[in-house]
Amino acid sequence: MPRAPKSPVLARTKPLRKRAFARRRAPARSEEDRQVKFLRILDAALDVFSEKGFARSRLEDVAARAGIAKGTIYLYVPSKQGLFEALIRSGIGSAVEEIEQRLAAFDASAEDRLRALFRFFNKEVLGTRRRNIVRLLIVEAERIPALADFYHREVLTRALGLLRRIARDAVERGEFKSDELVRFPQLIVAPGVAALIWSDLFQRLEPIDMEAMFEAHLTLLMRALKGEAA
Amino acid sequence: MPRAPKSPVLARTKPLRKRAFARRRAPARSEEDRQVKFLRILDAALDVFSEKGFARSRLEDVAARAGIAKGTIYLYVPSKQGLFEALIRSGIGSAVEEIEQRLAAFDASAEDRLRALFRFFNKEVLGTRRRNIVRLLIVEAERIPALADFYHREVLTRALGLLRRIARDAVERGEFKSDELVRFPQLIVAPGVAALIWSDLFQRLEPIDMEAMFEAHLTLLMRALKGEAA
Amino acid sequence: MPRAPKSPVLARTKPLRKRAFARRRAPARSEEDRQVKFLRILDAALDVFSEKGFARSRLEDVAARAGIAKGTIYLYVPSKQGLFEALIRSGIGSAVEEIEQRLAAFDASAEDRLRALFRFFNKEVLGTRRRNIVRLLIVEAERIPALADFYHREVLTRALGLLRRIARDAVERGEFKSDELVRFPQLIVAPGVAALIWSDLFQRLEPIDMEAMFEAHLTLLMRALKGEAA
Amino acid sequence: MPRAPKSPVLARTKPLRKRAFARRRAPARSEEDRQVKFLRILDAALDVFSEKGFARSRLEDVAARAGIAKGTIYLYVPSKQGLFEALIRSGIGSAVEEIEQRLAAFDASAEDRLRALFRFFNKEVLGTRRRNIVRLLIVEAERIPALADFYHREVLTRALGLLRRIARDAVERGEFKSDELVRFPQLIVAPGVAALIWSDLFQRLEPIDMEAMFEAHLTLLMRALKGEAA
DNA sequence: GATGAATGAGATTTCATTCAT
DNA sequence: GATGAATGAAATCTCATTCAT
Numbered sequence: 001m002p003r004a005p006k007s008p009v010l011a012r013t014k015p016l017r018k019r020a021f022a023r024r025r026a027p028a029r030s031e032e033d034r035q036v037k038f039l040r041i042l043d044a045a046l047d048v049f050s051e052k053g054f055a056r057s058r059l060e061d062v063a064a065r066a067g068i069a070k071g072t073i074y075l076y077v078p079s080k081q082g083l084f085e086a087l088i089r090s091g092i093g094s095a096v097e098e099i100e101q102r103l104a105a106f107d108a109s110a111e112d113r114l115r116a117l118f119r120f121f122n123k124e125v126l127g128t129r130r131r132n133i134v135r136l137l138i139v140e141a142e143r144i145p146a147l148a149d150f151y152h153r154e155v156l157t158r159a160l161g162l163l164r165r166i167a168r169d170a171v172e173r174g175e176f177k178s179d180e181l182v183r184f185p186q187l188i189v190a191p192g193v194a195a196l197i198w199s200d201l202f203q204r205l206e207p208i209d210m211e212a213m214f215e216a217h218l219t220l221l222m223r224a225l226k227g228e229a230a
Numbered sequence: 231m232p233r234a235p236k237s238p239v240l241a242r243t244k245p246l247r248k249r250a251f252a253r254r255r256a257p258a259r260s261e262e263d264r265q266v267k268f269l270r271i272l273d274a275a276l277d278v279f280s281e282k283g284f285a286r287s288r289l290e291d292v293a294a295r296a297g298i299a300k301g302t303i304y305l306y307v308p309s310k311q312g313l314f315e316a317l318i319r320s321g322i323g324s325a326v327e328e329i330e331q332r333l334a335a336f337d338a339s340a341e342d343r344l345r346a347l348f349r350f351f352n353k354e355v356l357g358t359r360r361r362n363i364v365r366l367l368i369v370e371a372e373r374i375p376a377l378a379d380f381y382h383r384e385v386l387t388r389a390l391g392l393l394r395r396i397a398r399d400a401v402e403r404g405e406f407k408s409d410e411l412v413r414f415p416q417l418i419v420a421p422g423v424a425a426l427i428w429s430d431l432f433q434r435l436e437p438i439d440m441e442a443m444f445e446a447h448l449t450l451l452m453r454a455l456k457g458e459a460a
Numbered sequence: 461m462p463r464a465p466k467s468p469v470l471a472r473t474k475p476l477r478k479r480a481f482a483r484r485r486a487p488a489r490s491e492e493d494r495q496v497k498f499l500r501i502l503d504a505a506l507d508v509f510s511e512k513g514f515a516r517s518r519l520e521d522v523a524a525r526a527g528i529a530k531g532t533i534y535l536y537v538p539s540k541q542g543l544f545e546a547l548i549r550s551g552i553g554s555a556v557e558e559i560e561q562r563l564a565a566f567d568a569s570a571e572d573r574l575r576a577l578f579r580f581f582n583k584e585v586l587g588t589r590r591r592n593i594v595r596l597l598i599v600e601a602e603r604i605p606a607l608a609d610f611y612h613r614e615v616l617t618r619a620l621g622l623l624r625r626i627a628r629d630a631v632e633r634g635e636f637k638s639d640e641l642v643r644f645p646q647l648i649v650a651p652g653v654a655a656l657i658w659s660d661l662f663q664r665l666e667p668i669d670m671e672a673m674f675e676a677h678l679t680l681l682m683r684a685l686k687g688e689a690a
Numbered sequence: 691m692p693r694a695p696k697s698p699v700l701a702r703t704k705p706l707r708k709r710a711f712a713r714r715r716a717p718a719r720s721e722e723d724r725q726v727k728f729l730r731i732l733d734a735a736l737d738v739f740s741e742k743g744f745a746r747s748r749l750e751d752v753a754a755r756a757g758i759a760k761g762t763i764y765l766y767v768p769s770k771q772g773l774f775e776a777l778i779r780s781g782i783g784s785a786v787e788e789i790e791q792r793l794a795a796f797d798a799s800a801e802d803r804l805r806a807l808f809r810f811f812n813k814e815v816l817g818t819r820r821r822n823i824v825r826l827l828i829v830e831a832e833r834i835p836a837l838a839d840f841y842h843r844e845v846l847t848r849a850l851g852l853l854r855r856i857a858r859d860a861v862e863r864g865e866f867k868s869d870e871l872v873r874f875p876q877l878i879v880a881p882g883v884a885a886l887i888w889s890d891l892f893q894r895l896e897p898i899d900m901e902a903m904f905e906a907h908l909t910l911l912m913r914a915l916k917g918e919a920a
Numbered sequence: 921g922a923t924g925a926a927t928g929a930g931a932t933t934t935c936a937t938t939c940a941t
Numbered sequence: 942g943a944t945g946a947a948t949g950a951a952a953t954c955t956c957a958t959t960c961a962t
Contacts, residue, residue, distance in 0.1 A: 034925095053373060055285030058952065069927045071955080080953070139369045141431045143283060148431045156432065180446040186438070187447055190424035194416055197423065201371045201378045202386065208416070216410040217417055224454035288935065290945095299944040301938080310936065513833060515745030518956065520924095529923040531959080540957065599829045601891045603743060608891045616892065640906040646884055646898070647907055653887065654880035661831045661838045662846065668876070676870040677877055684914035724946095748931065759948045761934080770932070927959080938948080 038076050041066045045087050050132035054084055054140050084140065085147060091133035095124065096155050103162055110170035111222050114188065117163075118214040121192050126199060126210060135200055160185045176225040191217045268306050271296045275317050280362035284314055284370055314370065318377060319384075321363035325354065326385050333392055340400035341452050344418065347393075348444040351422050356429060356440060365430055390415045406455040421447045498536050501526045505547050510592035514544055514600050544600065545607060549614075551593040555584065556615050563622055570630035571682050574648065577623075578674040581652050586659060586670060595660055620645045636685040651677045728766050731756045735777050740822035744774055744830050774830065775837060781823035785814065786845050793852055800860035801912050804878065807853075808904040811882050816889060816900060825890055850875045866915040881907045 044066035048057045059080055063070045077083040099120060103113055125131055141148040163185035170176040181188055195210050222228070274295035278287045289310055293300045307313040329350060333343055355361055371378040393415035400406040411418055425440050452458070504526035508517045519540055523530045537543040559580060563573055585591055601608040623645035630636040641648055655670050682688070734756035738747045749770055753760045767773040789810060793803055815821055831838040853875035860866040871878055885900050912918070 053285070053369070055283065056373070059954085060952080070953090071928065072926055074954070075925065135372075138427055138431070139283075143286075149435065152432050152435045156436075180450050184438075184443045184446050186424055186428070186443065187421055187450070190420040190447075191417055193424045193427065194420040197368055198416070201368070202382050205379065205382045206386075208414075213414045213416065216414050217420075220410050220417070220454040221450060223457075224450040227453075289937090290935075293945095300936090301944055302942085304937075305942070513745065513829075515743065516833070519958090520956075523924095530957090531923055532921085534958075535921070598887055598891070599743070602825075603746070609895065612892050612895045616896075638909075640910050644898075644903045644906050646888065646903065647881055647910070650880040650884035650907075651877055653884045654876055657828055657883065658876070661828070662842050665839065665842045666846075668874075673874045673876065676874050677880075680870050680877070680911060680914040683917075684910040687913075749933090750931080760932090761949065762947055764933070765946065923960100923962085925959105925961095927957100929955105929957100931955090932953090934950105934952090936948100936950100938946105939944100940946095941944085 037066075037068070039090075041068070041073060041076060041083070042087050042090050045083055046091070046129055046132060049084065049087065049136055050129065054080075054136065059083070081144070084136075085144070085150075088133060088137055088147060089150070091130055095130060096158055098124075100158065100162060103166070110166050110175050111218070111226075113166055114221075115218055117188075118192070118218065121189075122211055122214060125192075126195060131196055131199065134196055138197075159189075163188050170225070177227045178225060181221070181225070188221070267296075267298070269320075271298070271303060271306060271313070272317050272320050275313050276321070276359055276362060279314065279317065279366055280359060284310075284366065289313075311374070314366075315374070315377060315380075318363060318367055319380065321360055325360060326388055328354075330388060330392060333396070340396050340405050341448070341456075343396055344451075345448055347418075348422070348448065351419075352441055352444060355422075356425060361426055361429065364426055368427075389419075393418050400455075407457045408455060411451070411455070418451070497526075497528070499550075501528070501533060501536060501543070502547050502550050505543055506551070506589055506592060509544065509547065509596055510589060514540075514596065519543075541604070544596075545604070545610075548593060548597055548607060549610065551590055555590060556618055558584075560618060560622060563626070570626050570635050571678070571686075573626055574681075575678060577648075578652070578678065581649075582671055582674060585652075586655060591656055591659065594656055598657075619649075623648050630685070637687045638685060641681070641685070648681070727756075727758070729780075731758070731763060731766060731773070732777050732780050735773050736781070736819055736822060739774065739777065739826055740819065744770075744826065749773070771834070774826075775834070775840075778823060778827055778837060779840070781820055785820060786848055788814075790848060790852060793856070800856050800865050801908070801916075803856055804911075805908060807878075808882070808908065811879075812901055812904060815882075816885060821886055821889065824886055828887075849879075853878050860915070867917050868915060871911070871915070878911070 041062065044064075045057075045062045047065055048062045051057075052061075059073055060070050062083070063073055066073075073083060077086055099117065102120065103117060108116075125134065137147065137151055141151060164182055167176060167179070167181035167185060167188075171179050171182060191214060195208070195213065198208060199210070271292065274292045275287075277295055278292045281287075287310075289303055290300050292313070293303055296303075303313060307316055329347070332350065333347060338346075355364065367377065367381055371381060394412055397406060397409070397411035397415060397418075401409050401412060421443060425438070425443065428438060429440070501522065504522045504524075505517075507525055508522045511517075517540075519533055520530050522543070523533055526533075533543060537546055559577070562580065563577060568576075585594065597607065597611055601611060624642055627636060627639070627641035627645060627648075631639050631642060651673060655668070655673065658668060659670070731752065734754075735747075735752045737755055738752045741747075742751075749763055750760050752773070753763055756763075763773060767776050789807065792810065793807060798806075815824065827837065827841055831841060854872055857866060857869070857871035857875060857878075861869055861872060881903060885898070885903065888898060889900070
């Protein structure tokens with residue numbers, strides 16, 4: 001079915017190269033469709049990156065898992081690197097906000113609020129693929145300073161600030177007798193970080209009951225800070 | 231034709247077959263020379279891997295930094311992967327042994343021993359390139375199960391066992407009033423892990439006084455366990 | 461289902477089949493609209509191809525510059541290659557015809573006619589984007605033999621034939637004393653070709669007054685042929 | 691034949707990817723070998739680039755024609771672009787120098803020297819693949835300003851300077867009666883440029899006797915400049 | 921008729937690994 | 942034992958072309 005004139009001048013001209021011919025899938029049209037498809041890509045990327053690490057992942061695999069063609073990814077992100085960054089961003093913002101909202105709204109003792117925090121962390125980070133995002137971040141952030149900056153600004157500053165505020169309130173209200181956690185709110189979450197790494201690397205070799213560990217951690221913290229007897 | 235190096239960190243390696251005779255004016259390399267050269271390679275590998283991560287490192291760069299030719303690396307390890315594994319193994323065994331010896335020989339209170347442990351960690355791990363080895367391990371271990379196994383067996387089991395023994399002794403002697411650290415010795419080192427990651431990613435953005443943080447951590451732990459007032 | 465445009469430069473193209481009926485509120489495109497749009501495409505193509513060369517040009521850019529969508533181009537030409545050919549054809553025929561008409565109608569001495577020719581060339585080719593068409597042709601024609609054939613048949617044979625006739629007339633009338641230009645009319649236009657290339661590549665580095673050069677060229681030619689003293 | 695230790699730790703580790711296995715050719719060792727191999731690459735590049743144009747040429751084809759592997763090219767040049775530039779450079783310098791030497795040493799009338807120049811051009815440029823280098827240059831130089839700069843500086847300035855000197859000498863000695871060629875030495879070589887393009891594009895359609903054309907060109911020039919009768 | 925999202929062949933470039941010297 | 946030139950698999954990214962809407 002000719003599409004174009006066979007001009008007498010150039011009738012014999014053939015296409016320079018063979019190019020894509022077949023395709024099946026209907027294109028996404030609405031903005032919503034776009035969003036959905038992009039989420040599917042990010043989802044696939046998380047799968048693949050989690051499994052192989054960034055450098056060893058092939059965009060072709062990401063595309064395959066998302067059920068699209070390689071080139072399609074480039075309609076959403078400018079490069080492999082860009083895909084990675086989008087992934088990190090997408091997975092983080094929401095979680096932090098959720099935590100912020102939960103804890104801010106939570107009008108309770110510091111102990112209860114921290115306990116709630118660890119419950120959330122255990123269920124929504126450690127227990128899901130979000131865990132992998134954090135691990136990917138740890139792995140790649142050094143190489144991509146902008147990513148470390150972003151994470152520090154969007155996540156750590158906010159999260160540690162929140163923890164610090166909780167601790168300071170507790171000190172001011174007399175709930176806590178000393179200020180170690182005001183100075184180093186990192187000490188609150190350190191077991192969370194360790195648990196995250198442990199579950200990726202060693203959980204299969206030596207399972208730890210993370211919930212019990214967090215409970216022990218909080219018990220120690222509270223006892224130390226509230227001055228109760230063991 | 232085995233080509234494996236001997237080095238103190240690789241004690242189980244089989245001995246080299248002696249060279250039958252020297253070809254041309256072979257410089258009669260001693261076994262010691264071999265080891266020295268191998269250490270130079272590992273050293274270079276640590277530099278390069280630390281800087282770029284495993285996947286993005288080029289053996290050519292490792293060779294260049296070691297002052298040898300690319301091919302020479304293959305006289306010591308069978309592949310890039312093998313080089314990485316040798317590096318991890320070399321950097322770890324010695325440190326753990328040193329810790330074990332120090333802490334075992336240390337006949338003192340649990341508190342003093344933990345304090346010594348953090349001093350060592352701060353000075354000999356956080357403050358040196360060994361930190362990078364641990365980070366590399368975190369990054370790559372998931373992909374190389376044998377490496378996670380090795381690390382778990384050679385490092386974690388021993389180190390956590392040691393910590394657990396310290397905690398148990400303390401409980402038995404009445405120094406500690408409860409057994410959280412016996413059940414979860416990971417809680418002792420969690421801030422160390424967090425500090426390690428922090429110093430790679432965020433120290434430049436928000437420096438933390440690690441020594442002070444460790445001190446606060448120990449203070450809290452001891453207060454909680456010894457039942458002293460804040 | 462033929463999709464070819466009609467345009468004056470593509471006179472041999474078959475007529476379009478009439479659209480059977482309008483679907484939705486089809487804006488009843490006239491044949492003229494089609495031609496206008498096609499000219500806009502060719503115009504954009506000339507811009508882009510001139511700037512980047514054929515191989516490095518993207519149809520997307522052509523479409524953008526023409527203010528239409530990528531796919532639309534394929535309603536007018538069957539391929540990128542076809543677009544290029546249409547461009548070459550469109551830009552050339554008219555110019556040659558114009559020259560032919562001007563010079564044929566010009567009843568004057570050979571010298572005056574050649575002078576007029578260079579004036580036209582300088583103003584209508586060197587000074588406009590037509591220059592780029594010629595350059596594109598030089599660049600691509602070897603790869604597309606049909607294009608070289610077309611150009612040779614439609615342009616060179618006619619143009620050189622015209623020049624040869626002028627020279628022959630001049631010889632027969634005694635204006636020229638020898639027949640070099642009858643045998644090699646190429647010698648007349650060679651400085652034009654050189655000027656074309658020079659202006660693309662070196663004019664920015666070393667500007668030449670093309671008009672003065674053409675004048676010198678004609679002066680030499682006339683002196684040589686008319687036998688006047690220097 | 692094992693090359694490396696099977697450490698107990700990592701005995702099961704397999705190489706990450708399959709990599710190059712076979713190779714046949716003995717490596718080039720001496721500096722001379724390097725030169726020879728590089729020339730072979732440039733030679734192959736000229737073949738392929740001439741045939742397809744730069745953009746459509748595949749390095750794989752260049753390598754194949756040179757009898758080496760793709761990657762080997764990158765031991766000599768940093769990129770496809772770099773290969774192209776090296777090719778242009780290599781083909782030009784020598785020719786210009788040769789011309790300079792020949793003409794400078796040539797103590798003869800301007801006419802004889804120009805005649806010698808065209809003889810050289812016809813034999814050593816038009817008649818060889820050097821012709822293609824010049825054409826490639828015309829095609830690509832606009833896109834690579836540095837290349838146009840280089841060519842202008844290394845070739846045109848020198849060559850046109852030489853021609854201008856010849857013309858000026860002739861004027862001063864009274865051999866030439868006017869100074870057109872001093873002002874526009876380009877007019878001397880314009881037919882050479884035109885011939886070059888003609889032979890690539892149209893020689894197969896309408897062969898021209900280039901030698902005769904150059905002779906006619908010189909005849910006209912000399913007659914115009916020396917004021918002899920036709 | 922127009923559109924532009926989607927496709928996937930293809931090209932460049934990198935670099936682990938081999939092995940002749 | 943050392944070397945480093947050579948290899949070629951593999952991976953990213955581009956963009957002509959198609960076709961559902």
